[in-house]
Amino acid sequence: xxxxxxxxxxxxxxxxxxxxxxxxxxxxxxxxxxxxxxxxxxxxxxxxxxxxxxxxxxxxxxxxxxxxxxxxxxxxxxxxxxxxxxxxxxxxxxxxxxxxxxxxxxxxxxxxxxxxxxxxxxxxxxxxxxxxxxxxxxxxxxxxxxxxxxxxxxxxxxxxxxxxxxxxxxxxxxxxxxxxxxxxxxxxxxxxxxxxxxxxxxxxxxxxxxxxxxxxxxxxxxxxxxxxxxxxxxxxxxxxxxxxxxxxxxxxxxxxxxxxxxxxxxxxxxxxxxxxxxxxx
Numbered sequence: 001x002x003x004x005x006x007x008x009x010x011x012x013x014x015x016x017x018x019x020x021x022x023x024x025x026x027x028x029x030x031x032x033x034x035x036x037x038x039x040x041x042x043x044x045x046x047x048x049x050x051x052x053x054x055x056x057x058x059x060x061x062x063x064x065x066x067x068x069x070x071x072x073x074x075x076x077x078x079x080x081x082x083x084x085x086x087x088x089x090x091x092x093x094x095x096x097x098x099x100x101x102x103x104x105x106x107x108x109x110x111x112x113x114x115x116x117x118x119x120x121x122x123x124x125x126x127x128x129x130x131x132x133x134x135x136x137x138x139x140x141x142x143x144x145x146x147x148x149x150x151x152x153x154x155x156x157x158x159x160x161x162x163x164x165x166x167x168x169x170x171x172x173x174x175x176x177x178x179x180x181x182x183x184x185x186x187x188x189x190x191x192x193x194x195x196x197x198x199x200x201x202x203x204x205x206x207x208x209x210x211x212x213x214x215x216x217x218x219x220x221x222x223x224x225x226x227x228x229x230x231x232x233x234x235x236x237x238x239x240x241x242x243x244x245x246x247x248x249x250x251x252x253x254x255x256x257x258x259x260x261x262x263x264x265x266x267x268x269x270x271x272x273x274x275x276x277x278x279x280x281x
Contacts, residue, residue, distance in 0.1 A: 017086065017087045018087075020083055020086065020087035021087040021088070021089070023035050024080075024083060024084055024087060025084075025087070025088070039080070039129075040129075040130055042073065042076065043106075043126050043127070043129050043130055044130070045073070046069075046070070046073035046077075046126055047126050047127050049066050049069045049070060049073065050070065050126075052066060053066040053067070053070070070110060071110060074107050074110040074111070077103070077106050077107045077126075078107045080103070081103050081104060081106075081107060084100075084103065099129075102125065102128050102129055103129065105125050106125060106126045106129060109125070148243065149243070151242075152239050152242035152243045153239060153242075155242045156235075156238045156239050156242050159238045160235055160238055160239075163234055163235060163238070167202070167231065170198075170202070171195050171198040171199050171202055172191075172195055172198075174194075174195075174198040174202070174220070174224055175191055175192070175193075175194030175195030175196070175197060175198040175199075176191050176194060176195075177194075177220060178194040178197060178198065178212060178217060178220060178221075179191045179193070179194035181212070181214060181216050181217045181220065182194075182212050182213065182214060182217045186212065186213045186214070186217070187210040187211075188210065193210070196210075197210050197211075198224065201221060201224045201225060201228065202224055202227060202228045202231060203228060203232065204225065204228045204229065204232065255270035255272065255273060255275055255277060258270060258272050258273040258275070
């Protein structure tokens with residue numbers, strides 16, 4: 001059975017430091033799993049406290065309690081961060097790692113709020129720390145699927161870029177037309193305002209803060225709404241096609257000589273004309 005590979009800063013050491021290292025960084029021990037589960041529960045509780053404090057009605061009645069909880073959580077996370085630095089095999093490596101930076105950002109806002117009022121609401125960054133659940137639940141085995149999704153997004157980037165450029169051109173034209181048709185008396189005070197309306201309508205968001213009043217403007221709006229349903233599906237279709245190609249061992253690599261696509265991931269030469277594919281040395 002494959003075992004989870006511990007992070008570089010995790011190592012068995014003697015004494016108190018070794019025990020703390022096993023508890024804090026260990027993922028295959030009962031103490032390590034319990035520590036991570038408890039940490040996740042505390043993180044969720046701290047984020048909920050910050051969110052509740054932003055509600056004026058709750059803050060008016062329980063502001064003192066929430067403020068005290070905020071400092072209690074911050075002190076607890078500060079102690080945890082110091083202990084991680086103490087028991088890590090390489091403190092500098094841990095401090096500069098992804099989790100190390102997030103752990104530090106999780107405590108800074110409360111201390112910063114002493115100088116900058118309101119900075120404590122940045123504490124929602126603690127929610128990112130819940131990514132540790134991947135270690136607790138052994139979700140690392142799904143990283144391959146995540147890698148495939150990333151590769152599909154990268155492969156789709158040229159098509160999506162062209163698509164977004166086409167959409168931006170379209171909303172600029174539609175916004176200009178609506179500004180010309182409706183005018184300032186109906187809320188379309190400028191072309192940028194019209195472009196804003198076109199984006200909201202084309203994406204089927206429909207805030208309703210501005211809408212056409214003339215028959216011609218409403219007709220154009222109806223056309224834009226119908227177009228929106230088709231346009232929204234395009235990026236999804238592009239990424240899905242790339243995922244399908246990867247799943248079948250193919251990818252949309254286009255031969256520069258003849259334009260043939262859908263070559264296998266290990267292909268070196270074009271399946272149609274035999275020319276070496278770009279990206280293969």
